[in-house]
Amino acid sequence: MAEKTISLLGVNHKTTPLAIREKMALTTGYEEPLRALGKIPACHELYLLSTCNRVEVLYVSEHGADPLEAVAQFLFGGTISVEEREQYLYRYHDTDAVKHLFEVAASLDSMVVGESQILGQIKEAYRYATEVGTTGPILNRLLHKAFSVAKRVRSETGIGSSAVSISYAAVQLAKKIFGELNEKQVLLIGAGEMAELAAEHLVGQGVGGVVVANRTLSRAVDLAKRFNGTSCVLEEVLSQLEAVDIIISSTGSSELLIRSEDVKPLMRARKNRPLFFIDIAVPRDLDPELNKIDDVFLYDIDDLSQVVEMNKAEREKEAVKAKRIVEEESLKFARWQQNLTITPTITAMRRKAEDICQQELEKTLSRLSVDEQDRQKIEKMAQAIAAKLLHDPMVYLKTESCKNNDDAKVDMIRSIYGLGNEDSGGN
């Protein structure tokens, strides 16, 4: 019987510009392309992932009959030339393909390493593939393994805890100052893009409310509507400081908007509840002296970048750990796949039967007083029973049925006889 090869080919944000990815993004949903790909004769099992950052096809084929051309042809349609296609497309086989899938699932290959969205996307893609019926025993196991690898990476490394961006850093700091953010008020001064992004992140963390202050009130009103907040003019900012907790400032003003002397007297009225100033304007809007007031924390754009750099360094350390986990798990999977052929399965069945015979014989014979001759007879009988019981399953395994089903057959026999791989505990 021919061996099976797992192959993965695809494009992602690293290899391929957006303009090309756009052309291939599968706008019709998963079902149609899955059906079309399923018609390629050499593909036994198949799964397709399409997100805004990547398009990948994972398939299982007979060794030597690689349907790579056909799959690639389908992915790109006729939009670009073959030479150009070769430049963008990456392909992996067997252990490399498994490793790549695990890395993607564990978010090691993402644009923002450690983000958790990708796992959900893979799960969805897999659900479609099972519904259409393009997956088989190998891919079922592989995908489930990928989910558990992602889970392991998440729980054993800190990779998810330090996503990197200015706005993430702002949220991270706010959480260390305020603990829970759900009753905190955010004041947005100026309506720059970066301030908006930071505010969005904070709202995503469930802050209590947003106030937008801007030179032109109409813009403030628009933005406030987006965050379900209120708006005010720039002159009112100081009076707002009594009520808000987090201030994000990003005006184009050339002079300082809030001075240390303005805030100091306010702290008494605030009952010393902490204030967190985030200054993303260049030149700065906020007095650097603010940071010297007790319970007031001021971070400007440079400080935040420094935090981001720190997170990056931390993340790289964690990525090394994560890579090791991926490596380990892909080796385990390779071992499982090797066993998924007929010969090792038959050997394992025989060994198991022999072990059981041996155990039971020892148990029984030690309690009986029989002479050597009888003893041999009993042993023979036990072996004969075992062999006869195994005969039919073995015949079943060896029949030349539809070749595609070999893996399924082997997998079934292995699970019926409890010949699961000893090393991986999971399913």
Added chain:
Amino acid sequence: MVKEISFLLFQILLVVTCCGFAAYLISFISPKKGLKNVARTLLFVSWILQTLYIVSRYYLAGYTPITTHHEAVFFFAWSMTTAYLSFRWRHTVKNFGMFVSGLVLVLLLVAAFSPREIIPLEPALQSGWLPIHAGFSLLAYAFLGLAFCGGLMYLLQERELKSKRLGYFFSRLPSLEALDQLMTYCLALGFSFLCLGMITGIIWSKQAWGTYWRWQPKEVMTLIIWFVYLIQVHQRFTVGWRGRRAAMMALVGFGIVIVTLWRVVA
């Protein structure tokens, strides 16, 4: 027989507490989930052993063992463990256990190095008020000790946030808000027990010496402690003193508590 058991109990609980602290410390340095549970269990076992030790001493002495230096410091450690476990039951504050178990261990070590023989108590002092007074006072100090740990953690975390060098402690310590709440809670409870300790002490003094207040060094120090914490409680609950200043005060207050215990008790 009981004497040997009591001695053995003390040695074992010292070892258990030591292991507990070590487990907390390791899980502080390289966070792993399982180890923290081990540490918590060890501290709980240590608490049970501590309780048994106190019972054994009660049995030996015939009165609440809270009068010698060894006993007072040990009882202090026991109330600190009790206070922490009761606090932990309601709130979790990240890595708080490491600091508290460290402090408990230090107290136990101090107790280990002070003479352990049982000194018979003057009949005049033997009164039902003694265990109540000493119990309340030491429980008060225990909660103030927790506030001290919280204050220490607050200052460490605040320094990293202010200096903008987010290093070792940033990820390992909880948020400032959580620490401030911890301090508020422990201060309120600690101060309440302190007041109860003062009142019962005054009653006991009347009973033992016939006068409510004798201006003994111990009494003067206690009065100072009471004032220091009175100011803190007042400022916190009216003006809204909190954060760095409050954390500093928690440290200073507990410093005076330790000096008092060191110099005057026993």
